[in-house]
Amino acid sequence: DIQMTQSPSSLSASVGDRVTITCRASQTVSNYLNWYQQQPGKAPKLLIFAASTLQSGVPSRFSGRGSGTRFTLAISSLQPEDVATYYCQQSYSDRRTFGQGTKVDIK
């Protein structure tokens, strides 16, 4: 199976800061990389698919980049409602896999 590794595992930043999360795949996944946000106590929500395409309704402060084995999710100006755990997920292989998650909170 394709292993997905996120870094950091957690981060704390101030409102308005730029935040970046990295996701690495154990082998190429082309651009078959999706990002999800899970707010505390809620189901996950799709943020970005195809590495860089924003899902409808997602604020433009979120962006994604990358291809192959290295990907990033950026929040350009962190807001209080962005407190959540973020997961990358590959859909290149029929056996899907998620990263272990990155927990983001406000300093």
Place this chain on the structure above:
Amino acid sequence: EVQLVESGGTLVQPGGSLRLSCVASGFSFRNFWMNWVRQAPGKGLEWVGKINEAGGDKYYVESVEGRFTISRDNAKNSLYLQMNSLTAEDTAVYYCARAANLPTVPMDFWGQGTLVSVSS
């Protein structure tokens, strides 16, 4: 409005069996692959498996292969997860999620989850 509602989660003894259901509404269920994803208490997301539109093509994570079976009834807009030989490691919230008809087939809608606890 797309809705996915899971049910069937409960406390079950090790070695036992359980069937989860997910009822879909607000979209043409028969035209979408569907997934099951689980989350152990305090842990991350783990993809469990998926099934194609007609129900004939299925894939599973290795840890449940041979114990779990995904099925669907398109006439009832329902997805199922039959879980056998349950162990404590299967304790989790189980989500059903739709596979979007988008590039890279992300999971674009999720249910609220149903909790399965495996304990004696």
